[in-house]
Amino acid sequence: MSTDPAAVASSAPSAPSAGPEPPPGLERDRLARVALCRLAEPGDPRMAGLVAELGAVRVHDHLAGEQDVDGVLKDVASRLRGLDPVRELEQAARLGIRFVVPGDAEWPIQLGDLDRAEPLQQRGGVPLGLWAKGPLRLDTFAESVSVVGSRSSTSYGTDIARDLAAGIANADVGVVSGAAFGIDQAAHRGALAVRGPTAAVLACGVDRAYPKAHKPLLDYIAEVGVVISELAPGCAPMRMRFLSRNRIIAAMSKGTVVVEAAIRSGALNTANWAERLSRPVMGVPGPVTSAPSQGVHQLIRAGSAMLVTSAVEVLEVVGVAGAHLLEDPRADTRPRDRLREREQQVLDAVPAARPAAVDSIARTAGIGLVEVRSVLGRLQQVGLVVSTDTGWVLGEEART
Amino acid sequence: MSTDPAAVASSAPSAPSAGPEPPPGLERDRLARVALCRLAEPGDPRMAGLVAELGAVRVHDHLAGEQDVDGVLKDVASRLRGLDPVRELEQAARLGIRFVVPGDAEWPIQLGDLDRAEPLQQRGGVPLGLWAKGPLRLDTFAESVSVVGSRSSTSYGTDIARDLAAGIANADVGVVSGAAFGIDQAAHRGALAVRGPTAAVLACGVDRAYPKAHKPLLDYIAEVGVVISELAPGCAPMRMRFLSRNRIIAAMSKGTVVVEAAIRSGALNTANWAERLSRPVMGVPGPVTSAPSQGVHQLIRAGSAMLVTSAVEVLEVVGVAGAHLLEDPRADTRPRDRLREREQQVLDAVPAARPAAVDSIARTAGIGLVEVRSVLGRLQQVGLVVSTDTGWVLGEEART
Numbered sequence: 001m002s003t004d005p006a007a008v009a010s011s012a013p014s015a016p017s018a019g020p021e022p023p024p025g026l027e028r029d030r031l032a033r034v035a036l037c038r039l040a041e042p043g044d045p046r047m048a049g050l051v052a053e054l055g056a057v058r059v060h061d062h063l064a065g066e067q068d069v070d071g072v073l074k075d076v077a078s079r080l081r082g083l084d085p086v087r088e089l090e091q092a093a094r095l096g097i098r099f100v101v102p103g104d105a106e107w108p109i110q111l112g113d114l115d116r117a118e119p120l121q122q123r124g125g126v127p128l129g130l131w132a133k134g135p136l137r138l139d140t141f142a143e144s145v146s147v148v149g150s151r152s153s154t155s156y157g158t159d160i161a162r163d164l165a166a167g168i169a170n171a172d173v174g175v176v177s178g179a180a181f182g183i184d185q186a187a188h189r190g191a192l193a194v195r196g197p198t199a200a201v202l203a204c205g206v207d208r209a210y211p212k213a214h215k216p217l218l219d220y221i222a223e224v225g226v227v228i229s230e231l232a233p234g235c236a237p238m239r240m241r242f243l244s245r246n247r248i249i250a251a252m253s254k255g256t257v258v259v260e261a262a263i264r265s266g267a268l269n270t271a272n273w274a275e276r277l278s279r280p281v282m283g284v285p286g287p288v289t290s291a292p293s294q295g296v297h298q299l300i301r302a303g304s305a306m307l308v309t310s311a312v313e314v315l316e317v318v319g320v321a322g323a324h325l326l327e328d329p330r331a332d333t334r335p336r337d338r339l340r341e342r343e344q345q346v347l348d349a350v351p352a353a354r355p356a357a358v359d360s361i362a363r364t365a366g367i368g369l370v371e372v373r374s375v376l377g378r379l380q381q382v383g384l385v386v387s388t389d390t391g392w393v394l395g396e397e398a399r400t
Numbered sequence: 401m402s403t404d405p406a407a408v409a410s411s412a413p414s415a416p417s418a419g420p421e422p423p424p425g426l427e428r429d430r431l432a433r434v435a436l437c438r439l440a441e442p443g444d445p446r447m448a449g450l451v452a453e454l455g456a457v458r459v460h461d462h463l464a465g466e467q468d469v470d471g472v473l474k475d476v477a478s479r480l481r482g483l484d485p486v487r488e489l490e491q492a493a494r495l496g497i498r499f500v501v502p503g504d505a506e507w508p509i510q511l512g513d514l515d516r517a518e519p520l521q522q523r524g525g526v527p528l529g530l531w532a533k534g535p536l537r538l539d540t541f542a543e544s545v546s547v548v549g550s551r552s553s554t555s556y557g558t559d560i561a562r563d564l565a566a567g568i569a570n571a572d573v574g575v576v577s578g579a580a581f582g583i584d585q586a587a588h589r590g591a592l593a594v595r596g597p598t599a600a601v602l603a604c605g606v607d608r609a610y611p612k613a614h615k616p617l618l619d620y621i622a623e624v625g626v627v628i629s630e631l632a633p634g635c636a637p638m639r640m641r642f643l644s645r646n647r648i649i650a651a652m653s654k655g656t657v658v659v660e661a662a663i664r665s666g667a668l669n670t671a672n673w674a675e676r677l678s679r680p681v682m683g684v685p686g687p688v689t690s691a692p693s694q695g696v697h698q699l700i701r702a703g704s705a706m707l708v709t710s711a712v713e714v715l716e717v718v719g720v721a722g723a724h725l726l727e728d729p730r731a732d733t734r735p736r737d738r739l740r741e742r743e744q745q746v747l748d749a750v751p752a753a754r755p756a757a758v759d760s761i762a763r764t765a766g767i768g769l770v771e772v773r774s775v776l777g778r779l780q781q782v783g784l785v786v787s788t789d790t791g792w793v794l795g796e797e798a799r800t
Contacts, residue, residue: 238751286686300685301708307697307701349638349640352639353610
């Protein structure tokens, strides 16, 4: 995890990365992005496309200069001229909020993949910048996993999300989620419980708490992790903003785990984005009788998600640290596993129900009486067979 | 289901198929098979191979004539000559038991696939014949599904197995299982509950009850379904016989569903046989915290089993009757699904938390005030938005 508390403490929140001052060009670009961020809805693929093609400064200057045929400033131009990005950055800094843009040392370069992904529900593109609050650098999440799911989760689901996130964060791999009720909050809490890295990506300004009940959780994440949004401080959560936000959750991490999701859950939108970005989607199964597991089972059945049951399996799929810990679950070694061939043959000839005499067992096994008798003695010592008045029968050890 | 109660009632149990008397050749073959059945352990691939190559009569006559250099009958030969297959068949018939062999009208020809499958744990091959007790003809199970699983099942597992089997049998598709504790018995009971076809394949003679506690269940299956074994009446259950039995369960049906199976469950042996026979293996997921679901999750993760959650999904996989009933589970249609584009745009601009005034919503949506006001009214009627003292906010309907 690349926290750098010293850098965070010594530099202004608007320039959180350690190292020399950014070049003046980057600062002009940052100011242009602050302004454009106010102009367009986040995740508007047209704006993202223009900026990717021409650069933020040129797009900004072009729009700010637009006049109609009578020489009057167009609506967009006058709105842009009314903005004061420098003041916005200063105000944000006073709240401990920084604006991270491509080119900054901490910029999560994995978001660049959004440039090549097809829009989904008219949302898409690389965010113009990310408002961030909290000591963790955004590039911490180059190695991270998103854990998302239903807001109406069951206690099974929240338990699993918490344990999974704890296991992931314990391997020093970031846990990204959306701070919503249910699975999201459980994922953050699981990571926090092991003092691991976690990022909450919001559909509103990072100075706001949504849902309101999660204000203490979000305050805590801003204290030890990081709260992120492509929306400027003060912006309200709106339905479409959740869809835009989901693409950032998916793009930020190396893979997305869906813990519980009903057939229509928003978590499936995040999974959809992960698939679109060619990042692995994983699903945790649950009882088939549980509605919040239906969406997950459908993802697995459709081949869109891989079934996972533990943090080590998740880490193996995304191919990050901790994967070496993975071992297939297996039962303890039992006496039966250590049998020699002769012993196995005799054991196979011992009845499960009505006891059989030694000579009958010998006949079935096709082995001599004397040898069978001695083998039965050894099998008896490890509980595989039991001697009764009327002969030999399988023991408890052999029945499972 | 091809029950033929008339045929069963009118003919001797040793010749249950309707129609003319079998040719004398088939009867000689049947008697040879009864004898060979007593000589070798069931599922001995060498005996099955010899019979497949030379025919039962030639193998029998050859073995029965074998003498050592001094002209004394060999052990095998004297054992064969001591047998009385005609009497065995008569005794079985008195118990309502018939011996079905290849060539009989009711012979389940799908077992022929065992001829081409590699042995597993030294077991394999087409059974020499099947002892059967019960009114259902064995060819009833040409369209059938095996439902197997852990003996130490949870109540979740037994509920699912019962419901799944009931759904399968309700489509008039047979349910094959092993009559064991746990999942097996639940599968039989589910089929019986809907008066559907079910077959119990045993690892002992069909005149015996194993486990003993299932005597009433097995008696009932023998009354309305069929109890099957490749072991002659009187034979005791032994460990290796369960392994041989599992291959018949897998080969009898078009696919095998594993409901719960711990990492070392015998049900995985049946799944293994199904895979070896190129029959689909299906697994019902469960809580990842449940040990009896671990084996199933592993099968799905390894790509050996397909995740299924209902009887219709199972029927779809095996491609039999009832598959047309399949429809992806989906949530009820909600008001949100019926929105026109304008309504969607306005809804997307309504905040989720702090209410917004109409002019702010209009600005965000980029739509005129008058139109926004009228659209908000319509959205309010279906509960998608709510009007408060300080403006509009998302309603309950829009939050899920």
